[in-house]
Amino acid sequence: MIAVQGVWKFFGDFAALRDLRLEITRGSTTALLGRNGAGKTTLLRMLAALSSPSRGTITLDGAGLREPAQRRRIGVIGHGISIYDDLTAAENLEFFASLYGVGAPGAKIDQWLETTGLARVRNSLARQFSRGMRQRLAIARAFFHEPDVLLLDEPFTALDDRAAELLAGLIRQAHERGRTVLISTHQLREALALATDVAVLDRGRLAFHGPNTADLQTAPEDFYRRFTEAPA
Amino acid sequence: MRELLGPALAIARKDLRVERRSKEVVNAAFSFALVVLLLFSFTFDPSGDEVRTMSGGLLWLVYAFAGVLVLNRSFARETQNDCLDALVAAPASAAAILLGKTLANTVLLLALEAATLPVFTIFYNVRWDFRLGWLLVVLVLATWGFTVIGTVFSALTVNVQLREIMLPLLVFPITIPVLMAAVQLTTVIFTGEPMEPEMVWVRLLVGFNVIFTTLAGALVEYILVG
Numbered sequence: 001m002i003a004v005q006g007v008w009k010f011f012g013d014f015a016a017l018r019d020l021r022l023e024i025t026r027g028s029t030t031a032l033l034g035r036n037g038a039g040k041t042t043l044l045r046m047l048a049a050l051s052s053p054s055r056g057t058i059t060l061d062g063a064g065l066r067e068p069a070q071r072r073r074i075g076v077i078g079h080g081i082s083i084y085d086d087l088t089a090a091e092n093l094e095f096f097a098s099l100y101g102v103g104a105p106g107a108k109i110d111q112w113l114e115t116t117g118l119a120r121v122r123n124s125l126a127r128q129f130s131r132g133m134r135q136r137l138a139i140a141r142a143f144f145h146e147p148d149v150l151l152l153d154e155p156f157t158a159l160d161d162r163a164a165e166l167l168a169g170l171i172r173q174a175h176e177r178g179r180t181v182l183i184s185t186h187q188l189r190e191a192l193a194l195a196t197d198v199a200v201l202d203r204g205r206l207a208f209h210g211p212n213t214a215d216l217q218t219a220p221e222d223f224y225r226r227f228t229e230a231p232a
Numbered sequence: 233m234r235e236l237l238g239p240a241l242a243i244a245r246k247d248l249r250v251e252r253r254s255k256e257v258v259n260a261a262f263s264f265a266l267v268v269l270l271l272f273s274f275t276f277d278p279s280g281d282e283v284r285t286m287s288g289g290l291l292w293l294v295y296a297f298a299g300v301l302v303l304n305r306s307f308a309r310e311t312q313n314d315c316l317d318a319l320v321a322a323p324a325s326a327a328a329i330l331l332g333k334t335l336a337n338t339v340l341l342l343a344l345e346a347a348t349l350p351v352f353t354i355f356y357n358v359r360w361d362f363r364l365g366w367l368l369v370v371l372v373l374a375t376w377g378f379t380v381i382g383t384v385f386s387a388l389t390v391n392v393q394l395r396e397i398m399l400p401l402l403v404f405p406i407t408i409p410v411l412m413a414a415v416q417l418t419t420v421i422f423t424g425e426p427m428e429p430e431m432v433w434v435r436l437l438v439g440f441n442v443i444f445t446t447l448a449g450a451l452v453e454y455i456l457v458g
Contacts, residue, residue: 048321052457066457068235068323076321080314086250098242099322125253141318 001026002047002149002180007056009042009204016042018204020056024197029171029181031191031212034201035228040184041079043201044153047182048076060149072100075147077155081138085127089118089137092126093144100145112140116166132160139167143174150174150181156190168194188220200227236331239324243332248339250309257305258340265298265348273355287358288419292411294352295345296378300400302340303382306333307390316390316456326456327449334376334383334445341375363421370421373437374414377444378407384448387455413437 002024009017017039024030034040045051046058049065060070076082083092090109097105113119116136126134135158142150150171156164171194174181185191192198192212200208207227216223251257272290276283283290310316319329352358385402389395404411413433420430 045317048317050317050320050457066453068325071321071323074321076318078314078317080317082313082315082318084246084250084315085312086253087246091249095242095246096318096322099239099319099324101238101323 001061002182003057003059003062004043004047005057005059007043007046007053007058009039009046009051010054016204017046017053020201020204020206022199022206022209024180024182024199026061026180027175027178028197029175029195030183030197030199031188031195032182032184032199032201033186033188033191033224033228034207037203038201038228039204040201041153044076044078044151044182044184047149048074048078048151072145073148075142075145075150077138077142077150077152079153081134083126083134083137083141086125088123088125089113089129090122092137093140096141097145102145108144112144116140117162131158132163135159135163136166139163139170143170148179150179152181152183154185155183156185156187164190188224192217192220200224202228236325236328239322239328240331240335243319243324243329244335244339247306247309247333247336251336251340256309257302258344261298261301261340261344262347264301265294265344266351268294268297269348269352269355276356283356284358284423285419287352287356287422288415288417290356291349291352291418292374292415294348295341295375296404296407296411297400298344298348299341299375299378299382300403302337302344303379303386303403304396304399306337306383306386308386308395311390320456326453329456330380330383330387330448330452333386334380337379337383338372338375341379342371345371345375358422359424362424363427366427367418367421369434370414370417370437373434373441374410374417377410377437377441378403378414380441380445380448381407381410384452384455387452409436409440413440 004020004022007017007020008015020043032040046053049071058065060073063070065071087095090113093109093112094105097109102108113122116139118133118137126137155167159167171181183191183194195212198208198210198212198216199206307316310319382403385399389398392398413436417430417433420427
């Protein structure tokens with residue numbers, strides 16, 4: 001379980017997150033919704049151990065996130081694709097395999113290059129790839145060490161059809177295997193089609209957290225407005 | 233120890249592989265070093281004895297400025313495609329990231345030094361081959377000291393708009409002891425004077441490296457994780 005307990009995050013005097021309390025249960029797929037500046041990316045960066053809370057604590061199964069053993073359990077897709085243009089597709093995955101301590105990574109790399117449709121270009125430099133191919137390599141990078149927790153920040157933004165389909169399939173598969181998934185997004189319908197739970201952030205506070213029910217999926221925009229258009 | 237060395241070596245190998253392909257740093261730093269050595273050779277009479285007494289200073293001036301070009305790109309290259317996020321999120325400690333980057337930068341700088349040293353000896357009529365062992369010791373120790381500080385500040389300035397200007401302003405004052413020791417020892421090597429009285433400078437380099445490598449390893453977590 002991911003436990004966010006009384007977390008504040010300040011950038012100078014500005015509080016991006018205000019006393020945030022959130023518990024994400026193991027095996028859930030949570031859609032993290034909110035307007036620009038609501039604090040979604042700030043929260044995801046802290047969950048990915050890229051940034052520390054100014055106050056409060058975040059734990060994964062009771063332990064801090066900066067422990068290397070904990071970070072080995074997390075896979076991240078951030079705003080950038082985080083792949084090296086001057087490495088080949090296989091070298092990119094080999095490099096991250098060595099950082100994540102994936103033993104005998106050769107077969108796993110082959111399998112992921114096959115899954116993402118990049119086996120044919122495994123020895124080509126990433127800089128020669130089309131945007132869609134680079135995105136699929138980024139997806140392979142985030143998933144191939146089989147993380148227990150997947151943190152996806154706007155993962156569907158600017159994805160081509162093939163990459164979006166691949167990602168949605170992998171998220172479903174991760175859920176079936178009991179992985180915990182947190183998806184920050186503006187694309188309500190795509191996220192709600194995958195999510196078991198919904199959390200809405202509004203100006204750094206948790207405005208809603210609950211299960212993704214059928215009536216919520218029928219009119220997601222109405223639901224979303226209810227929590228994000230309240231007067232300041 | 234394996235937790236530190238494994239990721240560090242992987243990062244160093246990756247950086248060197250990327251540099252071997254892109255050559256963005258090596259070409260610029262090598263050309264810069266050659267141009268400065270050439271310009272200095274017009275300024276001084278290469279056959280004069282006073283050049284030999286200044287040779288250590290001239291050489292390390294070139295190495296320091298060319299080195300900053302290498303160090304500037306060390307973490308800046310990770311900002312492309314937001315690779316730094318993936319690196320920091322991976323289960324490698326910040327100390328391992330620093331060690332890996334420092335190793336790669338040290339190899340690049342030593343390669344630069346090895347490539348420009350023969351040019352220097354030709355331009356300035358300096359003999360160094362009879363004390364090659366000592367020269368290697370000084371180059372390795374001083375380069376490591378300069379690089380470890382430079383790599384930490386490369387991480388610190390990675391998101392600063394004027395990082396090309398900020399980095400030398402931060403690195404040079406802190407590495408003054410390293411550069412002083414390197415200049416003194418290199419000059420003694422080139423002039424053929426005895427090394428024994430200068431051992432204090434070697435001890436200074438070793439002490440500086442131990443203290444600042446340890447300190448950098450302890451502090452870099454706070455630099456990389458805001």
